Amino acid sequence: MKTQIVSLVWGEDKESKHAKLAQAGEVIKNGGLVAFPTETVYGLGGDALNAESAKKIYAAKGRPSDNPLIVHIADMEHLEKIVREVPENVRKLAKAFWPGPLTMIMKKSDIVPYQTTGGLDTVAVRMPGHPIALIFIRESGGYVAAPSANLSGKPSPTTAKYVIQDMDGRIDMILDAYMGSENIGIESTIVDMTSEIPMILRPGYITQEMISSIIGKTDTDVTIFDNASNEPPKAPGMKYRHYAPKGELVIVEGEPQKVVNYINEQTKLHAQKGEKTGVIGTSEMIRNYQADSIKDAGRHDDMLSVAGRLYTFLREFDDENIAYMYSESFASEGVGQAVMNRLLKAAGHRCVKL
Ligand code: AMP
Ligand code: MG
Numbered sequence: 019m020k021t022q023i024v025s026l027v028w029g030e031d032k033e034s035k036h037a038k039l040a041q042a043g044e045v046i047k048n049g050g051l052v053a054f055p056t057e058t059v060y061g062l063g064g065d066a067l068n069a070e071s072a073k074k075i076y077a078a079k080g081r082p083s084d085n086p087l088i089v090h091i092a093d094m095e096h097l098e099k100i101v102r103e104v105p106e107n108v109r110k111l112a113k114a115f116w117p118g119p120l121t122m123i124m125k126k127s128d129i130v131p132y133q134t135t136g137g138l139d140t141v142a143v144r145m146p147g148h149p150i151a152l153i154f155i156r157e158s159g160g161y162v163a164a165p166s167a168n169l170s171g172k173p174s175p176t177t178a179k180y181v182i183q184d185m186d187g188r189i190d191m192i193l194d195a196y197m198g199s200e201n202i203g204i205e206s207t208i209v210d211m212t213s214e215i216p217m218i219l220r221p222g223y224i225t226q227e228m229i230s231s232i233i234g235k236t237d238t239d240v241t242i243f244d245n246a247s248n249e250p251p252k253a254p255g256m257k258y259r260h261y262a263p264k265g266e267l268v269i270v271e272g273e274p275q276k277v278v279n280y281i282n283e284q285t286k287l288h289a290q291k292g293e294k295t296g297v298i299g300t301s302e303m304i305r306n307y308q309a310d311s312i313k314d315a316g317r318h319d320d321m322l323s324v325a326g327r328l329y330t331f332l333r334e335f336d337d338e339n340i341a342y343m344y345s346e347s348f349a350s351e352g353v354g355q356a357v358m359n360r361l362l363k364a365a366g367h368r369c370v371k372l
Contacts, residue, residue, distance in 0.1 A: 019187055019188065019189070019190070020187075021182075021185065021186050021187055021188070021189055021190065021191065021192060022190065022191045022192070023178075023182065023186075023191075023192045023194055024038050024041070024042065024191060024192070024193055024194065025194045025195070026038060026039075026150060026193060026194065026195040026196075028196050035150075035153075036153065038193075039150065039153045039154045039157050039193075040157045042054070042154055042157065042158070042191055042193055043154060043156075043157025043158040043159070044157075045190045045191050046063060046064065046065050046071075046157075046158035046159065046162060047065065047158060047159050049064075049065060049068055049070055049071050049074075050064070050071075050074075050189075050190035050191070051063065051064050051071070051074055051075060051078055051189040051190050051191075052064075052154070052158075052189065052190060052191040052192070052193060053167040053178075053181045053185055053189060053191070053192040053193065054150070054151055054154050054162075054164075054193045054195075055148055055150055055151060055178075055193060055195045055196075056090075056146040056147070056148045056151045057118070057119060057146060057147040057148045057151075057201060057202055058119050058146070058174075058202050058203070058204065058205050058206050058222075058223075059166045059167070059174035059175060059176050059203070059204070059205055059329065060166065060167040060174070060175045060176070060177075060178070060180075060181045061090065061146075061151070061162070061164030061165070061166065061167055062075055062078060062079060062164055062165055062166065062167035062185065062189065063090070063154075063158070063162040063163065063164040064162070064163050064164070065158065065159065065161065065162070065163070066087070066089040066090075066100070066130065066134050066161035066162060066163035067100075067129055067130065067131065067134075067159075067161050068131070069131035069132075069133040069134070070133075071163065072087060072131065072133035072134045072163055073133055075087060075163065075164075075165065078185065078188040078189050079165060079168070079169060079170045080169055080170045080171075081165065081170040082170070083133070083136065084136045084137060085136055085165070086134070086135045086136035086138055086141075086142060087134050087135070087136070087142070087163040087164060087165050088121050088142045088143070088144050088163070088164060088165065088206070089130070089134065089141055089142065089143050089144075089161055089162070089163050090143075090144055090145070090146055090151065090155055090161075090162040090163070090164055091143060091144075091145050091155060091160060091161060091162075092117075092145060092151075092152040092153075092155040092156045092160065093145075093156070093160065094112065094116075094145075096160045096161065097112075097143060099127065099129060100126065100127055100129065100130050100141055100143065100161065101124040101125060101126060101127055101141060101143070102124070102125040102126065102127055103124075103125070104124070105124065105211055107211060107216060107233045108122055108124060108211050110232050110233055111209075111211075111229065111232055111233060112145070114228075114232045115224050115228075116144075116145040117145045117146055117147040117148075117152060118145070118146075118147045118224065119144075119146075119147065119202055119205075119206040119207060119222055119223045119224055120144065120206055120207050120209065120222070120224045120229075121142050121143065121144040121206045121207065121208045121209070121220075122142070122143055122144070122208075122209055122211050123140050123141070123142045123143075123208065123209070123210040123211055123212060123219070124140060124141060124143065124211055124212060125139060125140055125141075125212060126138075126139060126140055126141035134163045140210075140212055142208060144206055150193065150195050154193065166205060167181045167184070167185055167192075168180070168181075168184050169184045169185075171262060172184060172261075172262070172333075173261045173262070173263065173328075173329040173332040173333055173364065174204075174205060174261065174329050175329070175333070176201065176203050176326075176329050176330055177330065178192060178193075178194035178195070180333050181194075182194075201326055202222075202223045202322070202325060202326065203325045203326035203327065203328060203329060203330075204222060204223070204325045204328065204329070204356055204357070204360055205220065205222060206220075206222050206223075206224075207220060207221060207222030207223065207224040207225070207229075207356070208220040208222070209229060209236070213237075215235050215236060215237050216229070216233065216236045216237070217236065217237045217238070217239055218236060218237070218238045218239065218242075219239050219242075220242070220356075220359070221238070221242060221355045221356040221359050222353075222356045223322075223325070223353055223356065225352050225353065225355065225356075226238055226355075227352070242359055261329070261332065261360050261363050261364040262332075262363070262364050262366065263332040263333075263335050263336050263340075263343065263364060264335075264336050265296075265335060265336075265340050265341045265342055265343055266341070266342055266343065266368070267332075267343040267344075267345060267361075267364050267365040267366075267368065268284075268342075268343070268344050268345070268365060268368045268369070268370055269344075269345050269346075269347050269361060269362065269365050269368065269369040269370070270344055270345070270346060270347065270369075270370045270372065271346075271347035271369060271370065271371050271372065272370075272371060272372030273372070274303060276372040277303075277346060277372065278303065278306045278307065280370065280372055281297055281307060281309075281344045282306075282307060282308050284342070284344060285297070285307070285308055285309045285310075285342075285344070286308070288341070288342050289310075293341045293342055294310045294311070294338070294339055294340045294341050294342075295309040295310050295311070295340060295341070295342045295343070295344070296309055296310065296311040296312070296313065296331075296335045296338070296340040296342070296343040296344070297309040297311070297312050297313065297343070297344050297345070298313045298315050298328075298331055298343070298344070298345035298346065299312070299313070299314070299315060299345070299346050300314075300315055300316065300317060300318040300324075300346055301314050301315075301316055301317050301318075302317065302318055303318075303346065309344075310338070310340065311334070311335060311338050311340055313327070313331040313334070315327055315328070315331070315346075318348070318349075321348060321349070321352060321353040321354040321357055322353055324348060324354075324357050325353055325356065325357050328357065328360060328361065329360075332364055345361060345365070347361075347369070348361070
C-alpha cells in the first residue's frame, strides 16, 4: 500500500489546512486508515462504527484484536449516540477536562461494533485537545477509533518521524503536524465510569486527585504498579508488553550519589564488552554519567518535561542501537505516577533498589 504523507505546516492558511483534513476525513469515511496528531501521542484512526476499519487497525499495528480501541469524538452530542447513557459524573468530568487527555469507559450502544471494543460491552471515549485532531474527527463523520500509531509493543510515537518508521506502507495516510509545545507525550488517563466507584485503569496527565476533586471518591486498579499481582488488569491492553525499546532498560532507585556510582559501574562493564549504553537522567544529575548516549529528561521537579520526552528517548535509543539502558527513578506523585507506570512497563519491571 502506498502511504500518503500530508504535512500541515505551522502558519499555513486555514482553507488549505481544512482542505487537507477534509481529504483525510474522506479516507476514514471510505473505510481507510489515517494517522493523526493529538496532544498525547499520534493516533492510528479508522471509522469507529465500521467493523472492517477496526480489523484493519489491528492488522496495521500487529495488535491482538482483544485489545480495545479508544473512540475519539469532537462534540458532546456525538457521545450520546455511542453509549447507552451518559452518567452524571461523565458530564462533570467532560466539562472539567474535555477536550483533553482523559478517556472514559461507559456501556456501549448498539451502533458501536464489537470489533472496535475488543468484544466488550463497554466503549472507551475521549475528546482530544489538539485542534487539528478535532477538525479531522468532524471531517471523518464524528467517530474515529484509534490506538497509538506504533507497531504493537513499540513505544508510542510523539513525532511523525516515528509514525512513518512504523506505518509507512501499512496505512492510507499520515498527517504530519506540529504537536505543539503543550504536547503531553504519554497516553491519556483511562477511567472506568461503569463501576460504582470510578476506577483509574491507566494513569496519565489528568491525575486521580484531579478526577476526585470533581466527582469524589475514585479507585486505582491495583495491577497498574504491582507486577506480582495475580489479578488480570481491568484495562485489557495493560496486560501486553508495551512501550518497550529493543535493548534492556533498568530503573535505578536510591540516593543520587549511589545511583550515579551504580550506573557508571554498569556502563563501564558493558563498554569493556563492547556493548553500547544509554542513560536517562534529570538535568541536575546528567553531567555525572558516563555512557554512549545520555538523555536529559528535564528537572526532577518537572514531571511534565520528563513525560514529554520519555518515548522519544526510547525510540532514539533504538535508532542508536543501544543495548543497555539505565534510568533514574522519578517521584510517583501527580504526573510522575504516569511517568513511572510507563517507565516500569518499558523496563519490564526491572528495577534496582540501592
Ligand atoms: P492506546 O493504548 O492509547 O492504544 O489505547 C487503548 C487502550 O485503552 C487499550 O489498550 C485498553 O487498555 C484501554 N481500553 C479501551 N477500551 C476499553 C474498555 N472498553 N475497557 C477497558 N479498557 C479499555
Ligand atoms: Mg498504545
